[in-house]
Amino acid sequence: MATSTTTLSPTASASITAVGSEDPSDVMMNHLQEVLLLNSDPVSLLNSFEGDDFLEQLAPVVEDALNSQAVDLLVERLATITAQKETEVQELCNSNQQEYTRAVQQLARVKQNSEQMRSSVLGINQSIQQSGRALNKMLKDSQGARSNIDDATAALRQCLKVLHMTNQVYEMIEQKKYFQALKSLDDLQKNHLQEVAQFEFAQRIRHSVPVMKDTIKEDVHTDLSVWLQSVQEVVPQIGMIAFSATEVRRRKWKAKVDKDPQLRFYKLNSAVELAMEQDDDDEHFDPLDNAHIKVDLTPFYDCVLIYTALGSLDEFREQYAYGRVQDKDQLLPKSIAFTDDDISPLENLLHSACGFAIVERATVRMAYKVRTAESVDALWELMCQRIADLIDPVLPTLQNPETLLRVRTLLGLFIQTMESFEFSVVRLHSFMLSLFGKYSDFLKERFAQEFSQSVMEDDYMPMVINQRELWEQVVNISWYQADVDPDKVTFPCVLPFSQVYPLSCAELRNFVNQHYNFADEFTEQNPGQIESRLRTSVDELLVDVVCAILIKRLKSSNREEIVQIFINLEYFEIAASAIEHTLNETATVHLAEPIKLRAVTEFAQARKNAEQRIFELINSKIDDFLEIAEYDWETTVENSAPSSYLVDMVRFLETLVNQTLVHLPKSITSFLYFDAFDHLATSMLDLILHAGRRISKPALHNFNRDVHYVESFVYELGQPKSKPSSSAALTTVTASLGNRLTSRSRNPSVTSNASSNPPEDPVLVRHRSGDDTDDNSLLTTFTELRQTIDLLMSPNIEEYNNTEVRMRKYGRVNPQNAIALVEKLHAAPIAPPSRSRMLYRGRNNN
Incomplete structure (x- = not known):
């Protein structure tokens, strides 16, 4: 039933507050009539009494009565209204009494009929129940039998499936499908065995699962060992193929450098060379997969997958790392022996080390979680140290500098090859620098022997040449420019220096050229070190050998010899300046400061000593x-x-x-x-x-x-x-000197002034005797x-x-x-x- 709320109108509110203007009893009566809706029907009145709105509207009336001390009057009026409403309710009930009685009679008849129908239904239900009990029992019996049959059939099928999957696992292991076998075994263990767990054979299969996993692990590890053994047999071939590929790249780059001399500042594997190589050839050479050899890395990959699936990757990582260290120890012998006549043992060693490292780098790319770059680099550093330790004891036994040059070529090719596979070559570069020092010592020793021999054989007389061919050879190989037009030179021609000077110039040019040939194999690891080492070597050669021996000869009391030494020292000073100029012009890196040879000042000082000795x-x-x-x-x-x-x-x-x-x-x-x-x-x-x-x-x-x-x-x-x-007093130079010059000029392309220094070169000066x-x-x-x-x-x-x-x-x-x-x-x-x-x-x- 909906409730109606009444709101006190503004007029009623005003009438209540207007005390004294009318009779208080009349005002209160009017207010109560509005609150109680006395003019409405009784039902609406009852509805208005529900809720809080009625009390809120009655509260002001009560408050006014209290304020005006008319509480008794309010109670009286409320009693009057109550009596009035009771009279109205009584009249309403009396007017509808007959209809109410008729309805009650009808409800009594309906109740009687429903009781009869209920009795009939209960009788029928009892009869039906009695007749269906037998059928229900038969149905339940048949359903139980059918259920048992279905359960037995399902269990049999599940058992057959488990047995079939178990057989398949064994077949996969035999077929070396280890990862598929492991997946089937895992599915069998987690899903299918649970469904037949009540059977005894299922328990046996469950107990055999770890055994089968161990079998898979052992088989895959055995396959890996066989694979590693096969790889160890071909690593020398892998290294040789990688060396050949690097040699091809070197020839291509040399051709480019010959066309553009500015490229001499950039070595093989530099950013410039790599960028130009990519522009020329988009094909990537793979030393493990080419026309000559193919190395299948599947066994290693399978082993990684199996150990990962078994949750034993850490175990495999440790085992594999330990195994590779052992393989490295087997690959690198305890000692190596090579001679001046045969350096093939060193070549085989470097090929094997190269192939081994390339395989290691490939495993990193395939499984970085097993073989990290750090672990491979650490193993590589051990290999570099071991290679250096193997070569060091052999170097003192070598007697021929050309052998050191061949060793340098092999090591340079090895360094450039490994550098192309992103291996650090700092340790090898340091070893190459030490080898460079030994090579330089060899050359200095040989130069010292030949120079001492030339000094002993020198007649300390100005050279007199009778042949133009020999004159041109001497002038071109020496840092000397005649004071007359070469076409107008008449013979016999007298040159101011003695024959020890051109012979030494040939050796000096050869010494510098051999150092640069050696330095061609160096990378950009330490730019400027080669120039620094070469400067030191040339300085030591000129100061400690040439200048020192000539200064020692100044102790002679032979005036002619001292005078000739003075003249020779003058030209050796010119030669030192020319070599200094050449070192700066042919530097393979941009030098922060120009190269300065101490020998220039040493020869100048020696010349002053010779001058004083003449005095x-x-x-x-x-x-x-x-x-x-x-x-x-x-x-x-x-x-x-x-x-x-x-x-x-x-x-x-x-x-x-x-x-x-x-x-x-x-x-x-x-x-x-x-x-x-x-x-x-x-x-x-x-x-x-x-x-x-x-x-x-x-x-x-x-x-x-x-x-x-x-x-x-x-x-x-x-x-x-x-x-x-004075030709009668001088010794005429014969063609034998030309033969000696030729034999000492081992690199003719760089021994003449015409090819290495143009006539206007500032280091080529005329004879300064004056007119x-x-x-x-x-x-x-x-x-x-x-x-x-x-x-x-x-x-x-x-x-x-x-x-x-x-x-x-x-x-x-x-x-x-x-x-x-x-x-x-x-x-x-x-x-x-x-x-x-x-x-x-x-x-x-x-």
């Missing part, structure tokens, strides 16, 4: 002549010719100038002349200064004659003249001696006291010397007169 020898010879000089300073006889010792000295100096020093550069001969004549002038001045107590006029005239004689020689020496023909010019400045070395003698021979010695005259005529004369000599000149003779002689021994600068 010492010449001055020593002059002292030897001065030691036999005898002057009677109190003589009364004037000589008509110069002293014999001085004549011999001038002859010596003429020979020295015209033959020994003729090929020296003009700048050096000038220094030599100045030093020698200055030493001579000083020594002769010492002669007269130490003359004794008195100098006679005749003795002074004799001494003046000797000084004039020497001055004349010095003056003639400064005059221009043609060079003397003869008029030079009388040598006479200045005798200025002090000449002015001193002129002062003593002057008729007016007192003019020395005149400052102007002294500065003009005697500016170089030492005043103390002048006083001492004048006193000796005017000293009185000893009475009785006797001949006083003084033998003066000159200073020996040795």
